[in-house]
Amino acid sequence: MAETKKLLEIKNLKQYFNVGKPNEVRAVDNVSFDIYKGEVMGLVGESGCGKSTTGRTIIRLYNATDGEVLFNGVNVHGRKSKKELKEFNRKMQMIFQDPYASLNPRLKIADIIAEGIDIHGLAKSQKERMDRVYELLETVGLNKEHANRYPHEFSGGQRQRIGIARALAVEPEFIIADEPISALDVSIQAQVVNLMKKLQHEKGLTYLFIAHDLSMVKYISDRIGVMYFGKMVELAPSEELYRNPLHPYTQSLLSAIPVPDPITERTRKRKTYDPAIHNYELNEPVEFREVSPGHFVLCSEKELKQYQMKLK
Ligand SMILES: Nc1ncnc2c1ncn2[C@@H]1O[C@H](COP(=O)(O)OP(=O)(O)O)[C@@H](O)[C@H]1O
Numbered sequence: 001m002a003e004t005k006k007l008l009e010i011k012n013l014k015q016y017f018n019v020g021k022p023n024e025v026r027a028v029d030n031v032s033f034d035i036y037k038g039e040v041m042g043l044v045g046e047s048g049c050g051k052s053t054t055g056r057t058i059i060r061l062y063n064a065t066d067g068e069v070l071f072n073g074v075n076v077h078g079r080k081s082k083k084e085l086k087e088f089n090r091k092m093q094m095i096f097q098d099p100y101a102s103l104n105p106r107l108k109i110a111d112i113i114a115e116g117i118d119i120h121g122l123a124k125s126q127k128e129r130m131d132r133v134y135e136l137l138e139t140v141g142l143n144k145e146h147a148n149r150y151p152h153e154f155s156g157g158q159r160q161r162i163g164i165a166r167a168l169a170v171e172p173e174f175i176i177a178d179e180p181i182s183a184l185d186v187s188i189q190a191q192v193v194n195l196m197k198k199l200q201h202e203k204g205l206t207y208l209f210i211a212h213d214l215s216m217v218k219y220i221s222d223r224i225g226v227m228y229f230g231k232m233v234e235l236a237p238s239e240e241l242y243r244n245p246l247h248p249y250t251q252s253l254l255s256a257i258p259v260p261d262p263i264t265e266r267t268r269k270r271k272t273y274d275p276a277i278h279n280y281e282l283n284e285p286v287e288f289r290e291v292s293p294g295h296f297v298l299c300s301e302k303e304l305k306q307y308q309m310k311l312k
């Protein structure tokens with residue numbers, strides 16, 4: 001169960017690329033949300049809406065164009081000593097979509113997993129280093145014998161387990177999982193999600209779990225944020241988001257999830273989202289507003305009233 005302590009506070013985060021040029025992209029445009037300690041925060045939206053950039057900026061792979069990211073109350077993007085930066089790099093880890101591209105094909109699994117242990121000097125001897133690698137392999141459902149093999153000898157699901165072991169090796173507090181199951185066979189997806197859930201409980205981890213559709217995130221996330229074109233359009237506890245989706249874009253995403261019942265599936269209508277339906281007046285303030293406790297929607301004052309009526 002998630003505690004109520006804020007582990008991360010993302011405030012008015014902006015990440016623009018090619019600023020001032022004709023191809024300027026506002027990949028993340030004034031996004032604010034908190035991530036509580038011990039929770040899984042899901043982040044969804046279609047390809048290109050800015051999910052990865054949000055994750056990468058939080059973890060400091062990019063310098064933010066503007067805004068703040070506080071980790072345990074400390075600004076991640078502020079001026080820091082080398083030692084503090086190294087500590088941030090240890091506490092925040094990332095798991096990637098393509099487990100093959102993210103594992104160095106020339107390194108043995110043991111060296112891939114131990115990379116962070118070496119960088120951060122977390123093992124006092126060669127024996128301690130290898131014991132830790134063996135333990136991590138077991139933690140993710142692999143075994144000792146796998147340590148001397150190379151990435152190409154593993155299946156997609158196994159490689160993702162290796163990616164998870166590598167992230168866990170430095171005992172992080174926070175993990176960004178960027179579409180960790182999108183490249184895997186459907187039959188393997190649930191296994192990897194279950195492993196991540198188990199690890200979250202055992203190690204008290206906090207996740208930002210990125211996905212492009214709403215089907216698997218519901219199962220793993222405590223709360224879900226929906227992104228559209230660089231903006232966060234809705235954020236709510238998972239159950240609430242599925243029960244009462246308010247933003248028309250969230251409704252369109254939900255309508256895209258196939259249902260298991262073939263009869264309902266045949267008549268299922270995919271809603272499309274047209275931003276023009278908001279019909280905002282010029283200069284009408286459109287803000288991220290709290291419609292009910294913990295349920296936020298990007299909307300105008302007028303829409304806020306309509307949404308509140310709807311929830312009554
Ligand atoms: N390094 C970059 N330089 C320029 N544009 C980028 C860069 N990275 C991402 N983008 C653009 O930013 C937008 C958001 O991309 P991304 O965060 O990868 O979306 P998502 O992960 O939701 O698919 C896209 O329009 C993408 O083309």
Ligand SMILES: [Mg+2]
Pocket residue numbers: 051052053178
């Ligand atoms: Mg992405």
